[in-house]
Amino acid sequence: MTGNSLYGPLDPAPDAGWTDAPPRMGFFTDTSVCIGCKACEVACKEWNLVPDDGFDLLGTSYDNTGGLSANSWRHVAFIEQRGAPHGDVLGAAAGPQFLGMPGRDLPGRDPDAPRTDFRWLMMSNVCKHCTHAGCLDVCPTGSLFRTEFGTVVVQEDICNGCGYCIPACPYGVIDQRGDDGRAWKCTLCYDRIGDGLSPACATACPTQSIQYGELSQLRERAADRVAHLHGQGVGEARLYGHDPSDGVGGDGAFFLLLDEPEVYGLPPDPIVPTRDLPAMWRRAGLAGLAMAAAVVVSFLGGRP
Amino acid sequence: MSRGSPRGGRGRGRGGDRPMVPPAEFRSYYGRPIVRPPVWHHDIAAYLFTGGLAAGSALLAAGGDATGRPALRRAGRVTALGALVASTYFLINDLGRPARFHHMLRVAKPTSPMSMGTWILSAFGAAAGVSAVAEAAPLLPGPLRRLLPPLGTAGQYGAAVLAPALATYTAVLLADTATPSWHAAYPELPLIFGGSALASGAGVGLIAAPPSEAGPARRMAVLGAAFELYGAHRVETTKGILSEPYTRGRAGRWLRAGRALTVLGVAGAVLGRRSRVVSALSGASLLAASLATRFGVFDGGVASAADPKYTVIPQRERLARRAEDGQPVRDPRAT
């Protein structure tokens, strides 16, 4: 345990007691190349035997999954926007909102093709495998644990469905499965990566929007990618969850986004609840002392 | 997603001492929640009440025994055990896998208020159990009749020492989540819960004790109610937009009912001290008040998690404050 066990930059696997831990592994999800094919959602379900979510037409977009849940460990968000914020690269100029018939040319092949200011943002969301994971901090059974790869995994034979991890996640990721009572979420394919394979979603992704690897390398690659996009005039490209000094000590799964995080359903400034735990216990201690004092006064004070 | 999201993308802070200018609009993904509302049922809200009642009753029993008031001792000990049994039922019933409740006892984990609470509750339960059983000593055969009372006394004081922890850890349990209005209320929640526990314990004393013994229960009622009302007032007025869920809808109704019943109970306890009937009614009113307050706090938190504005707007404000202070937007120790 180091001084930053509850908050601040940290290498989580050694802090959790792993000696000779391998490098921390994670995901870099580059939403600028996501095409919304949902191969990741499907591959995840297939590999991890995640049950059906039920058939639900949400009526808001091409997204009928809605969000991450006990039965959706990858979720592809679809956001339809008018008024794309920049010029030529991802969408441009004026014009009516009619999206037109599909063209015969590959998109971008003809630079003079008419364009509207309409854009789609697509993003494959997943558990962040936080450096300081709220879910893991509060689990009272030891079911949630930190793996040698620095990821956060539920042991389903231990979980008793107390449900505490669910409101403790600042991203709303982990969830209880109704018919089973236990908590479920992405394991970063713990069974695969232990054998040197890539997680199912990253393997299935046809555009390398989901990149799996050593977190330190992914962070460098992501910084280059943002610089490249900025150079192309995509000024709104930004990283999310990459910074070890953020409120959760940095995410093991971080993102390149093209708009504010909340547009994708992500919290703009997540903080692990446990950061304030020492202050909370202090407050509880004070209140407990006040209670004891009140009882003493009640029994000794006043008329005998 | 974009401006004017389906679930009314407007967020306006209402009331609150803290001057703040909430952004008129916020953005979200089709108005869907960002943090996940707790999956706990009202079992947990009920446990907040019964756990507090057990703690308050144990304190009443210890005070009563120490100052020679047998009616307070007896009522306190018996109620503590009854509330404890109810608590255990509620806690186990709310588990997704009730048959695995004992998995809680695999570890003792300081970062998990639920783990700490399990151990507090277990220790309290053993102590309070012995002290309640000791009340039956006169009915038992010889050796037990002599052995039990000293054990009961030890258990009674043990339970009283643990009672403040039992009454306040539940506040930490709720606050140590990303549920916006629970987390924001962490400075005051323990005081509310502690006060509510005292008031409910006092309620038991008012119902069970003759006027000659009920004096301490009346004073305990006044002090407990003061803690509870002060804490609730702070939570409802000083958390900016995060106070809002406590003042609206079902949570607002629970908390207003709790306040009214508390005031009624305290007034009856103080003014009706000569009447056994008025005292007992005041006690019942205090018990109902404690229950209502717990349900109100519980529902307020759930409501704050269900609407993304309570996640987005305070976090945006935090980022803006940090930028204003000239700190890097990602300063680790900011706020």
Ligand code: SF4
């Ligand atoms: S994103 Fe949520 S579920 Fe995933 S590790 Fe972080 S706190 Fe746990």
Ligand code: SF4
């Ligand atoms: S539901 Fe399971 S994984 Fe979540 S905190 Fe409880 S025991 Fe741990």
